[in-house]
Amino acid sequence: MRPFLRSFRYAARGLALCLRERNFRIHLVISAYMYAFLAVPGWFVLTRGEWAVLIVANALVLAAEALNTAIEAAVDVACPDVHPLAARAKDIAAGAVLLCCVGAVAVGAVLLWQPAAFGTMWLFVQESPWVAAPFGLSLGVALWFVFGLWRKK
Numbered sequence: 001m002r003p004f005l006r007s008f009r010y011a012a013r014g015l016a017l018c019l020r021e022r023n024f025r026i027h028l029v030i031s032a033y034m035y036a037f038l039a040v041p042g043w044f045v046l047t048r049g050e051w052a053v054l055i056v057a058n059a060l061v062l063a064a065e066a067l068n069t070a071i072e073a074a075v076d077v078a079c080p081d082v083h084p085l086a087a088r089a090k091d092i093a094a095g096a097v098l099l100c101c102v103g104a105v106a107v108g109a110v111l112l113w114q115p116a117a118f119g120t121m122w123l124f125v126q127e128s129p130w131v132a133a134p135f136g137l138s139l140g141v142a143l144w145f146v147f148g149l150w151r152k153k
Contacts (some may be wrong), residue, residue, distance in 0.1 A: 014066070023097075024065045031058050034108070043045040050111045057104040064100040068093040 018024045034054075038044050046054070071093040079086040 017068060021065070021069050024062070024069065027065050027101075028063055031062070031102045032142070034058070039113075044112060046111065053107055054111060057107040061097070061100045061104045064097045068097045 019028075038046065038054075072090050075086045076087050
C-alpha cells in the first residue's frame with residue numbers, strides 16, 4: 001500500500017511545481033473566475049451535462065499546461081544548448097496548450113452565451129454595486145498570485 005500512497009505524494013509535488021509556473025497560475029485564475037461567476041445564483045443556468053463539459057474542458061487546459069511544463073523541463077535537461085529541434089519540441093507543446101485553450105473558449109462560448117444572464121448580471125450589479133467590490137478585490141489578489149508579486153526579487 002505504501003508505493004500506492006507514495007505515488008499520490010509525487011503527484012501532489014508535481015502539482016505544487018506547476019503552481020510555480022506563471023502560465024499555469026494564469027489558467028488557474030481564469031478557471032476560478034469562471035467558476036465564481038457560474039456560482040452566482042440566477043446568472044447562468046447549466047445542466048449537469050453542461051457542467052461536466054465545462055469541467056472537462058477546464059481540466060484539459062490545465063493538464064495540457066502541466067504537460068507543456070514537463071516537456072519543456074525534459075527538453076532543457078536533454079539539450080541545455082539552443083538547438084532547433086529542442087525549440088521545435090517546445091513550440092509544438094505550447095501549440096497544444098493553445099489548441100486546448102481555444103477549444104475550451106469555444107465550449108464556454110457555446111454553453112455560456114445566454115443574453116438573459118448578462119442582463120440579469122448587469123441589473124444585479126447596478127442595484128447592488130457593493131457586490132462588484134469583492135470581485136475587484138479578488139481580481140487584485142489574483143493578479144498578485146499570478147505574477148508572483150509576493151516573492152522577493
